[in-house]
Amino acid sequence: DTAVSQTPKYLVTQMGNDKSIKCEQNLGHDTMYWYKQDSKKFLKIMFSYNNKELIINETVPNRFSPKSPDKAHLNLHINSLELGDSAVYFCASSLQNTGPYEQYFGPGTRLTVT
């Protein structure tokens, strides 16, 4: 049983398009995250939701909009895609947002913008 799943795994699209990446966790966790793996391979936090409420919103272009319909899902919508958006995006979840809780990661979505 996959704990944190993401779809699609690969996404190739053209500049200017709008695309979404979906994430689901079946762990019963309250908190979910979106990370971007940058060109230097660092995982950088983009957003975090706790029980459908946005709690972390890093300096990310407005073209990126997270949506959490329920605490088991956190989707990432990206408008007007740019070449620089090409990266691997990881979803993660943790039991709660406060406390030293390990995060469980999804398999990643490799986005390529041409």
Next chain:
Amino acid sequence: ILNVEQSPQSLHVQEGDSTNFTCSFPSSNFYALHWYRWETAKSPEALFVMTLNGDEKKKGRISATLNTKEGYSYLYIKGSQPEDSATYLCAAQYGNKLVFGAGTILRVKS
């Protein structure tokens, strides 16, 4: 800007060797230190989470220590095996946010 640094960047060892990596982090407002193991084509998987100065955790042949006053953590692998080959990530937690290092790539040759 918070920087978490890991060294070495990569490491090649022979099967049976013991090895260790370092994670350095700003100690101001520090809350917890996480270690993750990331195998190629898989997701990062949590190894340890530590909070207290002097904490030491162990899982099989892998152990980790934490020094919050000077801002560093060590990860040790005793008797490395080929299946230990992976990228080992550390992340320092500040509040509810994790700041990741770039990772140490370990390759164990049989």
